[in-house]
Amino acid sequence: AQTVTQSQPEMSVQEAETVTLSCTYDTSESDYYLFWYKQPPSRQMILVIRQEAYKQQNATENRFSVNFQKAAKSFSLKISDSQLGDAAMYFCAYRSVSRSGGSNYKLTFGKGTLLTVNP
Amino acid sequence: AAGVIQSPRHLIKEKRETATLKCYPIPRHDTVYWYQQGPGQDPQFLISFYEKMQSDKGSIPDRFSAQQFSDYHSELNMSSLELGDSALYFCASSRWREGLYNEQFFGPGTRLTVL
Numbered sequence: 001a002q003t004v005t006q007s008q009p010e011m012s013v014q015e016a017e018t019v020t021l022s023c024t025y026d027t028s029e030s031d032y033y034l035f036w037y038k039q040p041p042s043r044q045m046i047l048v049i050r051q052e053a054y055k056q057q058n059a060t061e062n063r064f065s066v067n068f069q070k071a072a073k074s075f076s077l078k079i080s081d082s083q084l085g086d087a088a089m090y091f092c093a094y095r096s097v098s099r100s101g102g103s104n105y106k107l108t109f110g111k112g113t114l115l116t117v118n119p
Numbered sequence: 120a121a122g123v124i125q126s127p128r129h130l131i132k133e134k135r136e137t138a139t140l141k142c143y144p145i146p147r148h149d150t151v152y153w154y155q156q157g158p159g160q161d162p163q164f165l166i167s168f169y170e171k172m173q174s175d176k177g178s179i180p181d182r183f184s185a186q187q188f189s190d191y192h193s194e195l196n197m198s199s200l201e202l203g204d205s206a207l208y209f210c211a212s213s214r215w216r217e218g219l220y221n222e223q224f225f226g227p228g229t230r231l232t233v234l
Binding site for chain 1: 150152154156160161162163164167174175177207209211213220221222223225227228230
């Protein structure tokens with residue numbers, strides 16, 4: 001079974017600064033997806049960024065980028081130019097690459113990192 | 120664009136009562152997932168359905184059952200409710216397309232409180 005570990009229960013950053021959230025995972029699979037989800041106080045789950053394991057290039061979405069180290073099984077999220085609206089719980093998640101319809105698509109989440117953005 | 124709809128959004132029940140949570144996936148989505156997120160916890164996978172058949176099962180108690188209907192909506196039935204069942208229940212949907220990335224879209228969740 002796959003496991004996802006987020007070792008930072010809480011992080012804080014000053015507005016406009018950069019912060020990096022850490023995530024490690026364990027799997028015996030060679031192909032998979034990794035995600036960062038944001039959960040603001042509204043509790044809505046919002047997909048921030050995804051990374052496909054077979055792609056060596058790190059994913060980037062505007063101010064959000066990842067550092068994917070497949071051999072080290074590490075997947076960190078960097079938020080640049082932090083904004084007050086970035087304050088939320090961030091979950092790292094793992095998903096297998098299914099070869100058949102609808103199976104093995106479940107997401108396995110880490111425990112989350114609560115990010116505070118200070119004005 | 121249409122999103123995943125969950126009803127009710129809030130539900131309060133007494134211990135030992137039953138509850139039914141409903142999920143309406145995005146149109147043309149054929150797969151539904153249920154997750155349970157306890158207070159201060161990460162979401163835990165409960166069960167999933169593809170084309171009206173159970174496709175995967177996680178840590179779902181025997182007191183819970185679920186199904187997906189012909190119109191692809193899904194219902195999570197919870198019986199003999201316990202205090203520990205108080206949680207946010209998410210439904211997510213996706214559309215299976217072989218060889219392509221199939222994103223899960225989350226609903227807003229149903230907050231269940233058991234008193």
